[in-house]
Amino acid sequence: MKTLALFVVLLAGAMLVYAGQDLPPFGDSTTDMYQNRVTQRYIAGTEVESGVPNMVTALLANYRGYDTLGETTVIFTAGVAVMLLLRRRET
Amino acid sequence: MSRIQESVIVRTIVRIMVPFIELFALYVIMHGSGGPGGGFQGGVIFGAAIILYAMIYGIAKGKERMPVTLDKILASTGLTIYAGTGLLCLFFGGKFLQYGVVPLLPDDPAEVSALLIDAVEIGIGITVSAVMISLFFDVSPPESEEEELPAELPISTYREA
Numbered sequence: 001m002k003t004l005a006l007f008v009v010l011l012a013g014a015m016l017v018y019a020g021q022d023l024p025p026f027g028d029s030t031t032d033m034y035q036n037r038v039t040q041r042y043i044a045g046t047e048v049e050s051g052v053p054n055m056v057t058a059l060l061a062n063y064r065g066y067d068t069l070g071e072t073t074v075i076f077t078a079g080v081a082v083m084l085l086l087r088r089r090e091t
Numbered sequence: 092m093s094r095i096q097e098s099v100i101v102r103t104i105v106r107i108m109v110p111f112i113e114l115f116a117l118y119v120i121m122h123g124s125g126g127p128g129g130g131f132q133g134g135v136i137f138g139a140a141i142i143l144y145a146m147i148y149g150i151a152k153g154k155e156r157m158p159v160t161l162d163k164i165l166a167s168t169g170l171t172i173y174a175g176t177g178l179l180c181l182f183f184g185g186k187f188l189q190y191g192v193v194p195l196l197p198d199d200p201a202e203v204s205a206l207l208i209d210a211v212e213i214g215i216g217i218t219v220s221a222v223m224i225s226l227f228f229d230v231s232p233p234e235s236e237e238e239e240l241p242a243e244l245p246i247s248t249y250r251e252a
Contacts, residue, residue: 050190051201052124052208060129061208065188069173072130072215076170079222083163086229 095149105147112140120216124208130215137216138223150231162225169218176210 024031033039042059050058060068096102120133145153177188185192190207191200 048201050208051205054124054126057124057129057208061211062190062204065177065211069177072170072173072218075222076166076218079166079225082226082229088233
């Protein structure tokens, strides 16, 4: 069983490394993803519209703010579910 | 059977480290808008500080530091801060979470947006840290099975041992 698990882990790792070969080099500006007009729109608009220099935060909390509110709600709900299922009650 | 860590080195190092880890968590949360970081990461680091303390000093001591009731209140407070920020924007005539409309600094909507993003990050951080701590306490063994150790043993006790 342990050998099987090790085999599965190694296989998954090898697949990830193999897939990683296809990634564009870091900072490459010739990829389709970079030249997509949505990307260009965010790169141009982030600093002016949201006022924060970090683009990830601007997307997370400003452009996709509603999504992040949902994420936080998911974490809160998960916490409450664990509370209800596992918490020992003093009887 | 869970054992409280007895080694005086570990206990002392943890007592020194915990405030710095908490400080670093606050830095990561507040730095979220200017660099790598944010509410989720900072909240987890803050939770890890309390969890580390509870692991070394025992669950009972940890719950003394972070009472279960306070934890419950904090978990929902963070989410309320986030949703409240969104409702504040509705109140001033914008869309939900459209930060620019809030008249905090009258001439610069981008600056207001940056401020409110920080508020939102703080809300996320509070919720995430409270949920992390409550998860740890929920899956930890009951306090009654812990060995009780005095908080501070005199140094002579360790010399004799």
